[in-house]
Amino acid sequence: MTNLLRYRDDEAHEEPAVTLDSFLGQSNATAVRIESGEDARVLLPYLDRIALVEVSFPKFRDGRGYSTGRILREAGYTGELRAQGDVLVDQIPLMRRCGFDSFAPEAPVDEAVLAASLARYEFHYQAAADPAAPVWKRRHG
Amino acid sequence: MYKYDEYDHSIVAARVEEFRDQVNRRLAGQITEDQFKPLRLMNGLYLQLHAYMLRVAVPYGTLDSRQMHMLAHIARKYDRGYGHFTTRQNLQYNWIKLEDAPDILAELATVEMHAIQTSGNCIRNISSDQFAGAAADELTDPRPWAELLRQWSTFHPEFSYLPRKFKIAVIAAEEDRAAMRLHDIGLQIVERDGKLGVAVYVGGGMGRTPMIAPLIKDYVPFEDFVSYLEACLRVYNRYGRRDNIYKARIKILIHELGAEKYAAEVEEEFKAVKALGIDPPRAEFDRIAAYFAPPAYDAEAPDALDRSDPDFAVWLDQNVSAHKQPGYAVVTISLKPIGGIPGDASADQIDLMADLAKTYSFDELRVTHAQNIVLPHVRKADLYGLWQQLRDAGLAEANLDLISDIIACPGLDYCSLANARSIPLAQKIATRFSDIGRQRELGELKLKISGCINACGHHHAGHIGILGVDRKGVENYQLLLGGSGAEDVSLGTITGPGFSEDGIVDAIEKATDVYLRERDKGERFLDTYRRLGMAPFKEAIYG
Amino acid sequence: MKLLTGNDLASGDVTWWTGTGWSRHVEDAVDVGDQGEAIAHAEEGARRVNGPYVIDATATPEGPRPAHIKDRIRALGPTVRPDLTLKPADPNAGSWVI
Numbered sequence: 001m002t003n004l005l006r007y008r009d010d011e012a013h014e015e016p017a018v019t020l021d022s023f024l025g026q027s028n029a030t031a032v033r034i035e036s037g038e039d040a041r042v043l044l045p046y047l048d049r050i051a052l053v054e055v056s057f058p059k060f061r062d063g064r065g066y067s068t069g070r071i072l073r074e075a076g077y078t079g080e081l082r083a084q085g086d087v088l089v090d091q092i093p094l095m096r097r098c099g100f101d102s103f104a105p106e107a108p109v110d111e112a113v114l115a116a117s118l119a120r121y122e123f124h125y126q127a128a129a130d131p132a133a134p135v136w137k138r139r140h141g
Numbered sequence: 142m143y144k145y146d147e148y149d150h151s152i153v154a155a156r157v158e159e160f161r162d163q164v165n166r167r168l169a170g171q172i173t174e175d176q177f178k179p180l181r182l183m184n185g186l187y188l189q190l191h192a193y194m195l196r197v198a199v200p201y202g203t204l205d206s207r208q209m210h211m212l213a214h215i216a217r218k219y220d221r222g223y224g225h226f227t228t229r230q231n232l233q234y235n236w237i238k239l240e241d242a243p244d245i246l247a248e249l250a251t252v253e254m255h256a257i258q259t260s261g262n263c264i265r266n267i268s269s270d271q272f273a274g275a276a277a278d279e280l281t282d283p284r285p286w287a288e289l290l291r292q293w294s295t296f297h298p299e300f301s302y303l304p305r306k307f308k309i310a311v312i313a314a315e316e317d318r319a320a321m322r323l324h325d326i327g328l329q330i331v332e333r334d335g336k337l338g339v340a341v342y343v344g345g346g347m348g349r350t351p352m353i354a355p356l357i358k359d360y361v362p363f364e365d366f367v368s369y370l371e372a373c374l375r376v377y378n379r380y381g382r383r384d385n386i387y388k389a390r391i392k393i394l395i396h397e398l399g400a401e402k403y404a405a406e407v408e409e410e411f412k413a414v415k416a417l418g419i420d421p422p423r424a425e426f427d428r429i430a431a432y433f434a435p436p437a438y439d440a441e442a443p444d445a446l447d448r449s450d451p452d453f454a455v456w457l458d459q460n461v462s463a464h465k466q467p468g469y470a471v472v473t474i475s476l477k478p479i480g481g482i483p484g485d486a487s488a489d490q491i492d493l494m495a496d497l498a499k500t501y502s503f504d505e506l507r508v509t510h511a512q513n514i515v516l517p518h519v520r521k522a523d524l525y526g527l528w529q530q531l532r533d534a535g536l537a538e539a540n541l542d543l544i545s546d547i548i549a550c551p552g553l554d555y556c557s558l559a560n561a562r563s564i565p566l567a568q569k570i571a572t573r574f575s576d577i578g579r580q581r582e583l584g585e586l587k588l589k590i591s592g593c594i595n596a597c598g599h600h601h602a603g604h605i606g607i608l609g610v611d612r613k614g615v616e617n618y619q620l621l622l623g624g625s626g627a628e629d630v631s632l633g634t635i636t637g638p639g640f641s642e643d644g645i646v647d648a649i650e651k652a653t654d655v656y657l658r659e660r661d662k663g664e665r666f667l668d669t670y671r672r673l674g675m676a677p678f679k680e681a682i683y684g
Numbered sequence: 685m686k687l688l689t690g691n692d693l694a695s696g697d698v699t700w701w702t703g704t705g706w707s708r709h710v711e712d713a714v715d716v717g718d719q720g721e722a723i724a725h726a727e728e729g730a731r732r733v734n735g736p737y738v739i740d741a742t743a744t745p746e747g748p749r750p751a752h753i754k755d756r757i758r759a760l761g762p763t764v765r766p767d768l769t770l771k772p773a774d775p776n777a778g779s780w781v782i
Contacts, residue, residue: 060176060179060302061179061262061302061383062302062383063262063299063300063301063302063303063304063378064378064379064383066298066299066300066301066302066378067299067375067378067379070299071413074413074414074417075413088172088176090163090180091302093298094296094298094299094301095298097298098298098299110171113162113166113171116162117159117162120155120158120159121152121155121159121296122151122155123148123151123152124152124296124298125152125292125293125295125296126292126293126295126297126298126367126419127417127418127419128298128299134419134421135148135149135152135292136292136421136422136425138148139146139148139425139428140422140424140425140428167693168693168694168731170731174728174734174735188691188696188734188735190698190754190757190758191696191697191698191758191761191762192691192695192696192697192698193696221768236696236768237696238694238695238696239693239694239695239696240694240695482764482765553753553754553757554757554762554763554764554765555762557754559754562763562764564764565763565764568764614751614752614753615753616753
């Protein structure tokens with residue numbers, strides 16, 4: 001795959017992601033693709049055997065995938081979580097906070113802009129699916 | 142009022158630099174307008190009829206004199222000498238250059254202000270009761286809760302690309318001065334077993350499909366407050382409609398699912414969310430609440446008032462409200478001079494109001510959803526001196542909640558969405574009813590004008606509402622009666638065929654004549670309408 | 685006639701296509717015929733205009749008059765603030781809009 005940005009130490013998963021329906025119908029798939037609007041919670045019983053979840057962002061304005069990411073991470077998913085589709089450079093920091101650790105944007109992103117964006121905010125007000133301590137925790141320990 | 146600490150400062154400073162970078166990339170052609178638009182909107186920057194418009198956030202409508210002076214400074218330096226206070230307690234500038242916007246944000250940041258999430262499909266500025274902390278009838282000051290929500294919602298990573306915009310209001314009094322149930326989420330702080338929590342109303346709103354928010358949960362304790370709202374938003378983000386912009390607000394989801402089913406979905410989601418430990422501790426609430434401690438009132442402040450100046454006495458009766466502290470009063474400065482532009486204030490007026498707040502109101506001001514300014518804590522003994530200074534500056538119109546205290550959106554004079562002009566109509570109506578004796582005879586009468594179906598002028602919630610439409614290229618106005626945004630919330634009903642600009646002023650006069658003829662003792666216009674129904678009004682208007 | 689209008693990208697000013705460039709004054713606008721979309725596309729790509737669109741107008745001795753009130757307000761300025769319009773000294777400017 002071209003233009004894949006990864007924030008993980010392991011090797012990129014090679015097996016192509018199957019649709020949610022085919023994943024649920026076959027016992028050995030380890031990579032699954034969730035379309036916008038599909039319910040990520042049906043994957044929860046299988047999280048320990050999934051290595052890659054690819055979440056589709058058909059349009060950058062479609063924000064359902066942000067919830068999908070958090071739901072999977074909050075349920076304990078530790079495999080690769082990839083945002084694929086109309087993923088824009090200014091959205092990647094938010095997606096990182098929702099637990100995404102790999103990105104397959106349709107259009108190439110400027111890596112210098114991305115690096116600056118990811119480094120820009122030192123603090124975050126609210127807790128999310130990343131390790132950042134919310135500001136209230138920093139204030140009160 | 143709330144003061145930034147190092148974290149707040151750092152976040153707002155980072156935002157200024159982020160937006161500067163985004164603007165530079167747009168001007169350099171690295172991003173398209175289609176990609177830039179949601180980014181600029183999330184920073185309150187629109188492209189309107191004549192220029193860019195910048196909407197500056199005034200969180201829950203509270204600001205101090207330093208901030209108010211900054212708003213005047215920006216009006217002079219970057220705009221054309223004035224600003225427009227909005228129905229969401231914010232301030233808009235109409236003549237902003239894109240290339241100046243980052244510098245304006247940098248200046249705002251020096252006084253702890255920003256334009257974060259004043260537009261876009263995200264959680265907007267949290268609104269509240271303009272009398273918060275001062276009102277004689279409040280259970281507690283709602284602003285610490287609103288500030289907690291401001292922080293929770295700022296750059297919320299999951300809820301920055303919602304199906305549509307999302308507005309939250311928080312109140313803590315039985316009298317609803319914030320149109321709470323016409324918000325996507327309305328919160329009323331309530332007490333149970335000696336502990337404060339919130340009653341949660343979800344799915345209200347105006348626009349083309351107005352709805353009153355149903356109660357989703359009667360009590361959520363402080364400990365679960367943020368988790369519960371997170372669950373409310375997550376259900377919306379996942380299931381709200383994205384196929385049709387006109388059906389994308391949460392009110393449509395709740396209408397289609399039913400309030401019970403939505404509430405059940407939220408409960409289910411809440412179970413998952415509550416386990417995450419995302420609720421700020423009580424200590425954080427206490428830290429914020431300390432900033433909203435009552436000011437150092439003069440316990441000896443006298444209650445007596447000299448009403449011998451008749452003009453002052455009228456203003457006193459109309460624009461001054463009860464304060465919880467003896468010897469003090471709440472003053473509303475009307476931004477509705479007869480024939481003026483509702484909500485507009487010149488830079489000089491903004492500066493003057495800032496100075497008066499510093500002198501007379503413990504350095505505090507509020508913006509109201511009715512587009513007026515409040516000085517919340519004024520010694521009664523100072524009222525006459527204050528009034529004289531307001532009068533000399535053209536800011537002492539004694540018309541609060543009267544027919545000339547009109548809410549009007551900017552309309553077709555400024556707004557690219559509008560179908561008809563709102564401001565000239567407001568000016569004509571106020572001029573027709575300019576006699577203050579006549580206005581007071583008519584009593585409380587909330588008149589609200591929107592220049593298009595998006596209802597920024599709250600026409601559905603007006604005792605008398607007006608909706609401007611485009612009829613074959615000509616401005617036309619529909620009349621509505623019987624709406625209310627207060628605790629007796631209701632949606633107005635269209636009287637019938639629309640009118641020309643002059644025709645609708647006549648129609649309003651006919652409706653008020655029916656009221657004067659038919660009213661029972663103590664009835665407001667709205668009460669008489671509710672008792673009699675539309676028929677006699679319709680007959681008078683069209684007969 | 686058809687006019688091409690939009691806003692200047694950097695300043696936000698209302699602008700009108702003159703045949704060779706952009707003017708703040710509708711009097712300078714030219715009939716773009718069926719070329720409006722193509723010019724708009726090229727000019728937007730060159731970042732000389734934001735949100736361009738084609739409108740109907742009529743030719744008058746005083747210059748082109750946009751068919752819709754919205755574009756006449758754009759051409760002049762807010763009707764409620766004559767001092768902020770392009771013709772602050774002309775007391776009759778507003779009647780051109782209505």
